[in-house]
Amino acid sequence: MHPRPERTEKLAQLTRQIHDGTISRRAFMARALALGLSVSASDTVFRTYRAGAQDQAENPITVTVGGTPIAAVETDLTNATPGGTFRFGRLEDSDVLDPVTTTLNTSIWYFMSIYDQLIRVAPDGISLEPSLAESWDISEDGLTYTFHLRPNVLFSDGTPLTSADVLYSWVRAANDPGQIWTFTLDAMKRDAEGQVEGITAPDDATVVVELAKPWVPFLSDVAMFNLSVISKAFAEGNEERLATECMGTGPFALGEFRAGEILTLVKNPHYWEEGLPLLDGVDVNLVPDDNARILQLQGGELDGIMDVPFNRVPELQADPNLKVYQFPSTYTRYILLNVREAPLDDVHARRALQYATDRQTLVDVVLFGNGIPATSFMPKGALYWNDTLEGYPYDLAKAQEELAQSATPDGFALELSTIAGFVSDESMATALKDMWSQIGVEVTISPLETSIFNEAFTNATFQAMSQYWTNDIIDPDELVGFAVLQESVQAFHTGWENAEAQDLTRQGAAESDPQKRKEIYFRIQEIHSEESPMLPLYYQPYLNVTTTQVHNFQHPPTGQYNWKTTWMEQG
């Protein structure tokens, strides 16, 4: 085991304090200089982490009641009345509640209230905080991570958590052939048969991981759902039960999961955070019809709903008995361009499309105003989102100029693939068809059934395609790797190859200096924007609606609902 590196640990502490705003610039500079950093390095580190905090202010949560904004997150819980079951309505069902073999957000966003990980994403959505691990050390060479578990944590059946449960859960997550979240475990050591090695539990309260290479996103990977800690006694030898049953340390335990009907969460009496959760339980009801779901909320049968069609938002905002929430998400919508063939292989043609896209109108028409025009392919407010990137303002003259420099100055025909029956896609594609016809680009909209759409995507048999992204981890490497690297997915299936961007991506995954990392990812976003293999359209918030009796409803950027501090007025 490597000795604790004091400098790294202290610096990490200091950067957390900057971000939380609990340290002044002068105090930080004094300590950083004492640690041996240069003046300019200290200065940049400070500004980086402070800027991260400020980004949040520009991407706020908005909550309105009857059209009037109110305070978003209610941190004052003194008047909170505990108890009651929150009845929630959703559009799509969960598939599998096993953190390792699951594939759908509709499962993940709920079992994350049942399972904890060693680290979790902080409420701001761009930093990490301790969860089941109270603290951790990273070796100088970045290869060894030592996690110190929080003492006295119990599973919801009363059995104690030990490092053996973590070991079991992590080894299973790395080795199980049915799991698809392999990208997070790329850096782990593997033996000759491909089984993971290097994860050990020297005592009941410690877990050590030795990586095969330095991998800066590792802590974000630890916070991801596939490394949830499952009770070994519950699951070992009987792993099929995990599809429909859960045993975790989270604020809630699984009540029951009746597929097609309801998923219920019940308060975990042994939860390690004192006094939480406030609710007795959450009933997640499946209500597939949009109208029925809204009717049930308005009629008092439900306390909250998600999957709200955008065209109903104005009407719901006008209702004085309802709270309408817009939470910043990492949801970004793009048009992917297959750059392997003409005319899209010409960067000027692609830039012409960028300039000819009126993003604000798209937001108004498709999202009924509930969204933000996109500049970068990374989601707004995500870690290292380039806030200096201007993107392409709507400018038909510039669009014509770019097109004139391309191989097809008089325009061209373009096939745009969308998902059939998906209303947002349909209105977005129609609007784009109209916009792009102004520069001579004739769009044919091609609605495809979901399964066929996915095939066209993975086999890159599309010309232009409507797609979206949400982050699974806070580290930018997930999206950037997917959108830039050639291996596996050929740059989000666009076929784009740029040597500089690819090199920078690999560097970014190994670079531990936050300031250098920020510069790397800023540059990648610039290059991506210049070359435009994808047209970022807009950033879309998470829309939820509850009654006015519900308080402190939270939908964090990672999407995983946080019901811990939610409470309802009784009576």
Added chain:
Amino acid sequence: MNRGRYIVRRLALMIPVLFGITVVVFSLLQLIPGDPATTILGAHARPETVAALRHELGLDRPLWEQYLRYMQNVVTFDLGQSLKFKTSVGSLLPGRLEVTLALITYATVLTIAISLPLGIVSALRRNGIFDQVTRAFLMVTLVMPAFWVGILFLTFFSIRLQLFPVAGYGDGWQEHLHHLFLPALTIALSIAPLIVRALRTSILEGLGSDYVRTARAKGLREQAVVSTHVLRNALIPAVTLLGLSVGYLMGGTVIVENVFSLPGAGKLLVDAIAARDYPLVQSTTLVFAVLVILVNLGTDVIYTFLDPRVRL
């Protein structure tokens, strides 16, 4: 040939029909584009993970082997493992099937309860006020789509008047009856117009026929003429239509299941197809096929009670 032997013969013939159906469904699933692994993994899928999942699901085996493996399981009543839910189809299907069958049965009962009196009275008081109002009303309910009628019922009877629950299936048969009433009524109102029409027409035909004139001449009271002679014959086309409608309802209840949030088999099948969940689609279709065949058999047997001329 007596009825008992006829039924046994029909049931025996069911086996080759079902075999044929499994071949057709299996082939169709393979023919339509889209593959389960890619569909399950979605946008974030990498080729390595897709390949690994295909291998784990046995999708890279030759087609005849996949079919044979599925059939081997079916004859031992193992309906396979759902690709999407990762649990056995046998644990998923019965509960959902119960809801759909209860709904279809309830809808059939309501259809008969509505159609019989309306059809008879419309025929007997032909072109009167009752007949015209009934025809107009049923024309409207025939034309209005189920999801619209369903939402109307929900808004009015469930939310405003609070007479019925808004969603779900409930616990215990009393709650089931209560929860299923509005959905069953929605379905009944879309089938009843056809049955009423058919009944009305065939009753009118019967009333004008020779044997009825003979019966009247014989001195039978009008009521006896209608109930003993006319009705039994008039029911035959109506029963045919009803049997066909019920068969069509298997899997056709999806829209109503959607609107009323009922955890039924129709929605299960539609979602399974979209997810390319081959075992779930194949097994659910198989079960539906059995039920449709049984309904057809039932209809044919009912004929023999209605019309002595029908020889099985």
